Amino acid sequence: MGKYSDGAEILRLRLRMTKKKMLRMTLPSCHCEEPQATWQFRKRMCDCFILILSGLETTFCLSLFCDIVSDSDQDIKLSTKLNLNQGTRWKILPSVPDEYLNASDLPPLVAQILYNRGVKPEEIEPFMAVDHRLEGNPFLLPDISKAVSRIYKAVLSREKVAIYGDFDVDGVTATVILVEGLSRLGAEVICHIPDRFSEGHGLNVSALEKLHTRGAHLVITVDCGVTDLTEAKQAQEMGMDMIITDHHIPLESLPRAVAVVDPKRKDAVYPYPDLAGAGVAFKLLQALFYKDNKEKWLARFLDLVALATVTDLSLMVGENRYLVKAGLRELNNSSRVGIQEMVKLAGLKMGELDSEDISWVLGPRLNATGRMNNASTSYQLLTTQSPEEARLLALELEEKNAERQKLTTEVLSRAREKLATKLHLPLLIESDESYSIGVIGLVAGKLADEFYKPAIIISLGSELCQGSCRSIAEFNIASALENCRDLLTAFGGHPLAAGFTVPRRNLAQLEERLMSLAMDQLYHLELRPELVIDAEVPLAALAGDIFNLIKRLRPFGRGNLQPTFLSRQVEVIECRNFGNQAEWLRLKLKQGNVIWQAVDFESRRKGKEISPCIDIVYNLEESRWNGEEVLSLNLLDFAPAQLR
Ligand SMILES: [Mn+2]
Numbered sequence: 001m002g003k004y005s006d007g008a009e010i011l012r013l014r015l016r017m018t019k020k021k022m023l024r025m026t027l028p029s030c031h032c033e034e035p036q037a038t039w040q041f042r043k044r045m046c047d048c049f050i051l052i053l054s055g056l057e058t059t060f061c062l063s064l065f066c067d068i069v070s071d072s073d074q075d076i077k078l079s080t081k082l083n084l085n086q087g088t089r090w091k092i093l094p095s096v097p098d099e100y101l102n103a104s105d106l107p108p109l110v111a112q113i114l115y116n117r118g119v120k121p122e123e124i125e126p127f128m129a130v131d132h133r134l135e136g137n138p139f140l141l142p143d144i145s146k147a148v149s150r151i152y153k154a155v156l157s158r159e160k161v162a163i164y165g166d167f168d169v170d171g172v173t174a175t176v177i178l179v180e181g182l183s184r185l186g187a188e189v190i191c192h193i194p195d196r197f198s199e200g201h202g203l204n205v206s207a208l209e210k211l212h213t214r215g216a217h218l219v220i221t222v223d224c225g226v227t228d229l230t231e232a233k234q235a236q237e238m239g240m241d242m243i244i245t246d247h248h249i250p251l252e253s254l255p256r257a258v259a260v261v262d263p264k265r266k267d268a269v270y271p272y273p274d275l276a277g278a279g280v281a282f283k284l285l286q287a288l289f290y291k292d293n294k295e296k297w298l299a300r301f302l303d304l305v306a307l308a309t310v311t312d313l314s315l316m317v318g319e320n321r322y323l324v325k326a327g328l329r330e331l332n333n334s335s336r337v338g339i340q341e342m343v344k345l346a347g348l349k350m351g352e353l354d355s356e357d358i359s360w361v362l363g364p365r366l367n368a369t370g371r372m373n374n375a376s377t378s379y380q381l382l383t384t385q386s387p388e389e390a391r392l393l394a395l396e397l398e399e400k401n402a403e404r405q406k407l408t409t410e411v412l413s414r415a416r417e418k419l420a421t422k423l424h425l426p427l428l429i430e431s432d433e434s435y436s437i438g439v440i441g442l443v444a445g446k447l448a449d450e451f452y453k454p455a456i457i458i459s460l461g462s463e464l465c466q467g468s469c470r471s472i473a474e475f476n477i478a479s480a481l482e483n484c485r486d487l488l489t490a491f492g493g494h495p496l497a498a499g500f501t502v503p504r505r506n507l508a509q510l511e512e513r514l515m516s517l518a519m520d521q522l523y524h525l526e527l528r529p530e531l532v533i534d535a536e537v538p539l540a541a542l543a544g545d546i547f548n549l550i551k552r553l554r555p556f557g558r559g560n561l562q563p564t565f566l567s568r569q570v571e572v573i574e575c576r577n578f579g580n581q582a583e584w585l586r587l588k589l590k591q592g593n594v595i596w597q598a599v600d601f602e603s604r605r606k607g608k609e610i611s612p613c614i615d616i617v618y619n620l621e622e623s624r625w626n627g628e629e630v631l632s633l634n635l636l637d638f639a640p641a642q643l644r
Helices: 019-023 098-102 108-116 121-129 144-156 169-184 205-213 229-238 277-291 295-311 319-332 337-345 355-372 376-383 387-422 440-451 477-483 504-522 546-551
Strands: 009-014 038-045 048-054 061-070 077-085 089-092 160-164 188-192 216-221 241-245 259-261 428-432 455-459 464-470 490-493 497-503 530-533 565-578 584-591 594-600 613-625 628-640
Touching: 098 108, 108 546, 144 216, 144 241, 144 259, 144 277, 160 169, 160 205, 169 188, 169 277, 169 295, 169 355, 169 376, 188 205, 205 216, 205 229, 229 241, 241 277, 277 295, 277 319, 295 319, 295 355, 319 355, 337 355, 337 376, 337 387, 355 376, 355 387, 376 387, 387 428, 387 440, 428 440, 428 504, 440 455, 440 464, 440 497, 464 477, 464 504, 477 490, 477 497, 477 504, 497 504, 546 613, 584 628, 594 613
Parallel strands: 089 530, 160 188, 160 216, 216 241, 241 259, 428 455, 594 628
Antiparallel strands: 009 048, 038 048, 061 077, 455 464, 464 497, 490 497, 565 584, 565 613, 584 594, 613 628
């Protein structure tokens, strides 16, 4: 949707029809739920009509589906469905039952939050303690004993072992874990981290050949390999043994290997299937160290596991919470000079790092090298022992990250521009030669967030094109791709994020098929992002020890989101803009005789009128002001009081 100079929203409506019929086109009769909105045609050009909507609040997101219901010679009628999206839907979760409340001594609000997260009464204690009880026994992982004995055989017979990794944070940290861990056991280890641009994710034969030439007899994959059946077979034919460690979902059959260690195997009994790739590598190391009574060596790898688990957006449940909590402790005392330098350069402080610093600052930096050219810079940064080299590498990461940000912005604005005439469609799909495969996933993610629609960004190559998809809860993009598998060279991913490679000659057909799948599944839905609220509370309910208890539910992440509250009828007693472009809001809010500071970083609501009395949805946030901890409300959404 674009905007006219007078502020009216523009909706471009593209119709497929013949020229003759075009001339008879009349204004569609539209049902419009917003009373002040008016419709008019302002322009008509070739097959594209521009509808002007005025009187709508700019924050409204609008979508229109249209199809021709009658195409008699006399007239063409349009059936239109107009969704005026009044921002985000607030969904308050059902109240906690009394039996649950009685099962613990916790304040009702904290019990409600735990209940919302599906924590059973008997699990509350370990959930809040986040201790060893959440750790899995590594010997329950599939094929782990075979992997351990094959690795010890290599150590004892001085065979060269190759670690085969991946270019994202998960893959790089997993590589470091096994290279350093096996070296400690006395193995001779080499490694290979594939290049995103020339090799792509997963095993490839020419890289395996090179490892063979370098003398490797055993290849251990990390964060990849479980779906690379052909390549694994070829590696064995070359005379190399394979151990696959991965956390991706296997295909119907497993690769031929000495061991396939993947907690997502159908036959796996391991209690925590959601480990990151680095988590699986860590568990393998734990099993190896256990056999040799070297478990004291494990802690120094936990910082890497925390970096990977948070950055890879692994579910923050079960063992992952334990690994991240223990890993953050290790990260804050990390002896890795590269991490120390990176933290310093980013303006953070060792000792104060939390999982948000990983997701917003450290993770993107470590990922930037693999997105811009080669991930080996990040590998070196994590492994170097020279402070001088660490400083140079940290500077390079900083630089690559700035480049990555710039490139993302460029691709995003070009994609947005080219999509302007297609925003009424249920699926955003956009391709160009200039889109770098390093950032297409990031751009698709931003578009999906902004428009609340599935988004696909494709980097065009002369023969093969690569696409990255980000979706919304209502549309499973992985199964949509599955549906198009006959057109694709390769594909993989999850319901909300996936990627594919497609021959250029199939591209048009692919776009058409994905679009019609999205049409079918999304046509009748009112697409609105949903804000899930843990409880409606008065502001006074958050005083006292409640926040200290809530902190014990950390680390937060996917599957264990930060508790979100709703408070109604809050008085705005002060409201100021701040930030470089005055894009954020700082408010002082009052309810009864309780006063809270609040911040709003959600620039999408920029310019939204603030009523003197509002309903607010927020998280509690601890921030540091001049060395002092201040508790404030982090606003996620607000609306004039009681209008919802
Ligand atoms: Mn991974």
